[in-house]
Amino acid sequence: MLPNATGLFTVGLRDDDFEPAYNDVPDRRDGGRINPYHDRINAQKSCRRMEKTRPELVELARSDTGTRVSWQYGQWRQWAEWKARNEYGDDEGWDALDGNDALRRLLGTGEDRKASQGHGIPTALMYLGDDDAPVVADLETTWYDARRNKPNRSAEWRLYYAACEPIRMARPGDLMCFGMLRDNRLLIVITQHDSTAEAQAKWLFGIDDEQEGAFRFHDNTERELDAFGAQIFEALGINVEVRDDTHxxxxxxxxxxxxxxxxxxxxxxxxxxxxxxxxxxxxxxxxxxxxxxxxxxxxxxxxxxxxxxxxxxxxxxxxxxxxxxxxxxxxxxxxxxxxxxxxxxxxxxxxxxxxRGIEYEAQARTENGKKPDFLFPSQAAYEDPTFPETQLRMLASKTSIKDRFRQVADEANRIRDKHLFTLTPGDVTHPKLAQLDELHIHLVMPKVVKESYDDLIQGETMTFSRFIEEVQGLQAGRPQSLTLL
Incomplete structure (x- = not known):
């Protein structure tokens, strides 16, 4: 089962969902807030109303368009609200926006939990992209009802965070996943848009592209965890324990x-x-x-x-x-x-x-001492200039391809179209697929892994079973004299 997680929800970050810390604000006590609302019109009306009632707060550029809240506008709104809350002690000038049920289900709606009062929520926050190691920050977040002292108004729960590096790295369009761990820590994972990390998070938590841009709650407490899911969790720094110690x-x-x-x-x-x-x-x-x-x-x-x-x-x-x-x-x-x-x-x-009785040679030597993982049917056949190139195959094997697929391209020069076996769900993105295509590298995956991808990637991928059938067909049709090379 999923380790430690008692609940999880995800959201595709958009300009009005996520407001990063504005780093130039002096002596700030809060880094910003995660805004679980999706109402751009009311957000813009609120900010314009703030301009009229608190003109002294308008110190940052904002968008004048009526169709979207820009990144800079999001910074202005976050900063203005922070200043209003901390210097004026209220939320004057802010309309009531619809709250989000997923966040409330995850964190509860009982007592306020304020870091400033010593009982915030212990939180691990990390940012994952393709280029670098995860950027991690440990902090306490504040979760409270901003209208607790206004009994005649409905509750408005907010999650505030301190400024930290993972938040600074996040951009609109990134995917944000929240999970409450069994040790009562809140886990917040932000994955870079169109990255392998994002694809793996979507696979792990069952997120469809249609769900992007909205908060969704997923109860994963009873889900069985296989090796692939365990490896993704370990990449997030979450330990996975094997309960079955039979062997x-x-x-x-x-x-x-x-x-x-x-x-x-x-x-x-x-x-x-x-x-x-x-x-x-x-x-x-x-x-x-x-x-x-x-x-x-x-x-x-x-x-x-x-x-x-x-x-x-x-x-x-x-x-x-x-x-x-x-x-x-x-x-x-x-x-x-x-x-x-x-x-x-x-x-x-x-x-x-x-x-299955398939002829191959593992770690055969080709040009410049290169050693492909599997060469079909043999090194001798590869070195024989009379052996048809169309009957040669090469298969590289990698649990995760990352950028290492490039080394496959020159491991066997006689074979133009090479095959690369991989079995990590979410490991292949559209940009990476285009790079593979340029190098004439064809992906081979187990069926269950292939089916975790969208139609475009599936259309460019061969199952392991199909690859074996192809090699068996080539070897079955060869003259016996060539088979013995």
């Missing part, structure tokens, strides 16, 4: 507390799935089953190994951290994680190819 005693009995080779671990993962037949079951299903099982078993075993290693040589004593020991420990864990996933995926693919 842990057997793994410890086999290997103790020292990690086996990738080959041994992959083989154990495959053998633990007694109802999976790689020779006859759908390859799309098999590769997903293998990858999911190996990831979850790795998480389970890694936790036991880490605890054992720490108990044997703790790097914290009397509250003092042994920095060298901690650094060495952390580096070993990180390197193991980085090297394991990709290699184990290659082993699973090879196992499926072997079970």
């Amino acid at each position: 842990l005693p057997e793994m410890i009995g086999r290997w103790g507390y020292r990690f086996p080779s990738n080959e041994e671990f992959a083989s154990f993962s495959q053998s633990s799935l007694t109802d999976v037949d790689p020779a006859h079951d759908d390859p799309d299903d098999v590769v997903i089953e293998y990858y999911d099982r190996s990831y979850l078993l790795f998480k389970l075993y890694e936790r036991a190994v880490i605890q054992h290693d720490y108990d044997a040589a703790p790097f914290v004593s009397d509250g003092i951290i042994d920095v060298d020991s901690f650094t060495s420990f952390y580096t070993s864990v990180r390197n193991r994680r980085m090297s394991r996933a990709g290699k184990v995926l290659e082993i699973h693919i090879a196992h499926i190819l072997d079970a």
